[in-house]
Amino acid sequence: MPADSRSFFSLSRRAILGAASAVPVAVGASSAEADAIVERCGQWLAADAEIDRLSLRWAELDHQAGTEKESLETRLKHLHQRQASGLEQIADMQAHDLRAVAGKLAVVANAAREYGGPIHDIVTDALRVLIGTASRKI
Numbered sequence: 001m002p003a004d005s006r007s008f009f010s011l012s013r014r015a016i017l018g019a020a021s022a023v024p025v026a027v028g029a030s031s032a033e034a035d036a037i038v039e040r041c042g043q044w045l046a047a048d049a050e051i052d053r054l055s056l057r058w059a060e061l062d063h064q065a066g067t068e069k070e071s072l073e074t075r076l077k078h079l080h081q082r083q084a085s086g087l088e089q090i091a092d093m094q095a096h097d098l099r100a101v102a103g104k105l106a107v108v109a110n111a112a113r114e115y116g117g118p119i120h121d122i123v124t125d126a127l128r129v130l131i132g133t134a135s136r137k138i
Contacts, residue, residue, distance in 0.1 A: 034100040037093045041103030044086045047079050048110050054079070087111065102130050 058072045087107070095101045105127040112120040 033094070034097045034103075037090065037095055037100040038103040040086060040090050040093065041107045044083060044090060044107050045110060047083050047086070051076060051079050051083070098130065102127065105130065 054072050054076055058069060058076070061069050061072075090104060090107055093100075095104055105123055109120060109123045109127055112123060
């Protein structure tokens, strides 16, 4: 996997969503469906970021912090269930413009990041090109 593909996503969830929202401006598009997809993708990415944060906190705790660990485990279980449901909803939604496509690509890239490999690299590259194209048109 290219060294820059992991850092691309670990550094810029907000930038990805910001670029996804800028794509329709660049191409003159507007769509309520795209708004729904981008919103759902944003929720999924936010849950993903919270899972990362809580997982790191859980790993920092020692065995004496049992109550906080239990609380974190409960929250993580809820977030994983919410993400699984959200992923199914996103898959069922049809992307009709570049903004929705960017949102979906951001979700797939984040979902695939822990596995790495060519799928992650392909999606990361496609999203990078899409964001770059949109930013040049603004």
